[in-house]
Amino acid sequence: MxxxxxxxxxxxxxxxxxxxxxxxxxxxxxxxxxxxxxxxxxxxxxxxxxxxxxxxxxxxxxxxxxxxxxxxxxxxxxxxxxxxxxxxxxxxxxxxxxxxxxxxxxxxxxxxxxxxxxxxxxxxxxxxxxxxxFLHEQTLQNKNLPTLTKAMFFNLRTILLSDPDRASQQWKEEGLFHLSYSTMTAGIKLKTWPSPWIIYTEFYKLDRLLMKAARSILSAGWCVWKHLWKLLSVKRLDCRANRSVWLDSYKQHLVDLGLDENMQTRAMLLQLWSTQSNAGPAVFWLLLFLLKYPSAMAAVQGEMEAIFRSRRQKIGQMHGISQEILDCTPIFDSALNEMLRLTAAPxxxxxxxxxxxxxxxxxxxxxxxxxxxxxxFPFISPQMDPEIYEEPEVKYDRFLNSDGTEKTDFYKGGKSLKYYSMPWGAGINVLNLSCYFSHFRCVFLLLSYFDLELKDPNAAIPAFDKERYGFGMLQPEKDVIIRYKLKAQ
Structure with a gap:
């Protein structure tokens, strides 16, 4: 009936x-x-x-x-x-x-x-x-998360500074989206699975198909799924030395749920997508906005240099950037929140x-x-609401008060808003922010060790790929070419 x-x-x-x-x-x-x-x-x-x-x-x-x-x-x-x-x-x-x-x-x-x-x-x-x-992602919030964060930081440094094609004082050209996405994907998988760059290549192919699969309008791409399942096989994981403690705990979580090896492997791919499909595009947009708006770049780099000077005075000469430097960065945090307001659309x-x-x-x-x-759909309201955010252009210090503290007072209809930006959701199902914010260390590393510039400073910011509305971070319709080289020490 x-x-x-x-x-x-x-x-x-x-x-x-x-x-x-x-x-x-x-x-x-x-x-x-x-x-x-x-x-x-x-x-x-x-x-x-x-x-x-x-x-x-x-x-x-x-x-x-x-x-x-x-x-x-x-x-x-x-x-x-x-x-x-x-x-x-x-x-x-x-x-x-x-x-x-x-x-x-x-x-x-x-x-x-x-x-x-x-x-x-x-x-x-x-x-x-x-x-x-469906698997509840409680393991993203477990006690092994700090270990994963430290490993991610170390992996990013290794990837950026050990590749002779990138760590050079000669100017190189590369697509910013490719640089951001590939570095983040390889960073979380380095020394965990073999061939992290191959995994990135296959993962990116899959990511382009997933939006259509989610809407039930595509059943193709089976060969991509199959190849990634092979690369991320739990059997291959068990054979690796120096495995991530966090990843081992996640595998045990899957075993406790009663999943067989085949389903465990598929869950590993789901975990890769859930952590990386937003991280790479977010790093891309943040770097692009900083490169496109010199005042924002100057403010963020000025904050970084001030932190370096303060730490050197306290603990002596310090080589490079460390994880502890990222504990108090209000200008960077404001720029990041502004980028998320403009590009996060779940x-x-x-x-x-x-x-x-x-x-x-x-x-x-x-x-x-x-x-x-x-x-x-917070992307429309509140994030793009001109009544709440009166200046539509990028404003890196939008989430800063005059005294340098975080600004949280935003209004609509004369009433204060509790939810004025919701890039990662809110309420019961909000994503674990510490996991995602750890990914933005990649931006600090790039700005600390490399000189970066847009190949064409006058080029317009690329339009969004409209198919991705509703699935987290937006992606550009086309890449943006940048020039970069290792800074002189």
Whole structure:
């Protein structure tokens, strides 16, 4: 029996991936009939009193899926202009309620998991993208994380200063995105798995396919998955000397969950993607903004030099940069937060597990239907809201007070905002920040040891790859060429 409630679980039995890969014509036509029947029933759904405005689009069942996938930021902004800061849209048979009022985010972020659940959608994505069950990333926050951070710092120094092609006082040219992404990926895997550069090459191929896999519009790329599973095999890991303590603890965590070696290997690939898919692009954008805005670069480098001088006075001559230097860097932190505000674009999603009432900060109440999906998109609001951030251009000291302390006072509608920037999510499912912030040591190392400049200082900042809206850090549509050389000692 098929309910006309737009939150009911109606299975169409036919995805684009299914259409492209089916071998039997009768299967195709049965699926098409199933899709047609379900589209008819979904087409009868209408908005009920107390629910957000409903926009089903003009195409039965598909609704706004194509516009959503093509450029989610533009689509959601257009819908907000049409319907306000809360509305429901149909996309590929699913009904998604979008909330863009940052004052009301807390009501969603801290709602009971019995009503709004993160895990259900995460499980769907993990299965589509990695063919592995959803794994809670508690090991990113365990006691071995400091060891991993120190190893990462050492690996980055080794990669940047031991490669004769890079550690030279002759000017070299390279794509900044390639430099950032490859260094970060190799840095976390150096001495853990063999051939870190090969792993990066294959991983980057896979990363380009994952967005399509997440949307169930691509089943290709199996050879890339298979090659990476071989490279990241737990059997190969067990044969390595000097293995990461953190990685060993993660492997034991998988064993305790009852996963066999095949699934453990797939989980290793998931872990690589979850830690590196955001780190490399974030390093790219931060370096690009510093290179593009000389005042920002001068301020960050001035802060670094002041820290060096202070440490030398306290403990004598110090060679290079150490992990302890990064403990107090308010200017760098502000520049980093500004970069994240402009380039971090994750969806924060919850599955509605039961019919419920959502009360917004201004007192409005809306009914949500069981089976729908609730989505926040902080990239649009608050991060790109001109009322909150009046100067749209890059402002490296935006998150600094006049006395040099961190600025946390931002307002919308005359009211203070608790969530004024949400690059890593918030609430129950916020990512572990210490893990991600440790990656930005790469920027300190590059600025400390290398002279860097844009090959074309007048070139425009590249546009975003719009397919990546909703999946974390954005990536550029094209790379930016830089020149760099090892600084004279």
């Amino acid at each position: 098929i309910s006309l409630s737009h939150g009911s679980k109606i299975h169409c039995g036919l995805s684009l991936c299914h259409i492209l890969n089916t071998r039997a014509s009768h299967t195709y036509y049965l699926g098409l009939l199933d899709l047609t029947l379900n589209s008819f029933h979904i087409g009868l759904i209408s908005r009920r009193p107390g629910e957000p405005p409903l926009d089903k689009g003009f195409i039965p069942w598909l609704g706004h899926a194509l516009e959503f996938g093509r450029d989610a930021a533009k689509f959601m902004t257009d819908m907000r202009k049409k319907h306000g800061d809360i509305y429901t849209v149909q996309a590929a048979g699913k009904f998604v309620t979008v909330l863009l009022d940052p004052h009301s985010y807390e009501a969603v972020l801290w709602e009971s998991r019995s009503k709004l659940d993160f895990g259900q959608y995460a499980r769907i994505l993990m299965d589509r993208m990695f063919e592995v069950p 969806f924060i999603t919850r599955e509605v597990l039961q019919d419920m009432c959502l009360r917004l900060a201004d007192g409005r109440e809306y009914s949500l239907r069981k089976g729908d999906r609730l989505c926040l």
